[in-house]
Amino acid sequence: MDTRGNHANEGAARGAALDVQELVLLGLCALRPIHGYEARRIVEAEFEPFTPVKGGTVYYTLGKLRAQGLVSQRTVGGGSHPPKQLFRTTARGRRRLKELLHASLYQPDRPFFAFDLGLFFIHLVGYEEVLRAIRERRRRIQGYRAFMAGVDEAYPALPFNIRAIKERGRFLVEAADRYYEDLEREVLGRSRRDRARAPGPETIPTTLDLRPRAGSRRRRVARTKEE
Secondary structure, eight states: OHHHHHHHHHHHHHSSSSOOOHHHHHHHHHHOOHHHHHHHHHHIITTTTTTSOOGGHHHHHHHHHHHHHHHEEEEETTTTEEEEEEEEEEEHHHHHHHHHHHHHHOOOOOOOOOHHHHTTTHHOOHHHHHHHHHHHHHHHHHHHHHHHHHHHHOOOOOOOOHHHHHHHHHHHHHHHHHHHHHHHHHHHHHHHHHHHSSSOOOOOOOOOOOSSOOOHHHHHHHHHHHO
16 A cells, blocks of 8 residues: 555654644634634633633634634624724635644644653652642533533534544543542552551652663563564
8 A cells, every 4th residue: 555645644743843823723714704702712622621722812812813814804893883803814814724733633742741740750859749740630521511411511512623633632521530549549559559668758769760670671582583
């Protein structure tokens, strides 16, 4: 099978800088003319739960896109109603949007969890701090579950693409909750065992030896040859 096209797509995606805020607002303005308040409401309701886009930066980003010629702005209304500023993606903006959408589809996902850095250096922060962080994360997961339940109730018949995004989010959240539940049990058990052995301050090792054990590589190679 010829995969040259796929490699070209992936290479182009790696070279593109994906500005998620720009992508979302260009996309909303491409669907139909939209005013800033409505764009902010949609971002807060539909995008904040699963993207880094924030409603509070919508007006700033729209102003930046207008200055770059990527969206146009016109005033509507007036009289008895206050005028509204409507934004619409320009031809140049649609070309930029297509580039960003292409990058979003092919850009490789590289999971990075800031929590893991604190966990790696658990000997510096202590068991109790890590336990508090785990419980806070599980509390946030419960809040996300409640949010998703509200979405299910409010929108029982979602388009397939929105439903797929929601189900992926649900899958990842449930997996994360199981991970943190197991980790909480493990950290709590180690904390209790350490306190039982040496009452007083936590006895987590203060240094890490990350060198491989002597002979471990030779044993792995030997097992591989035998197999």
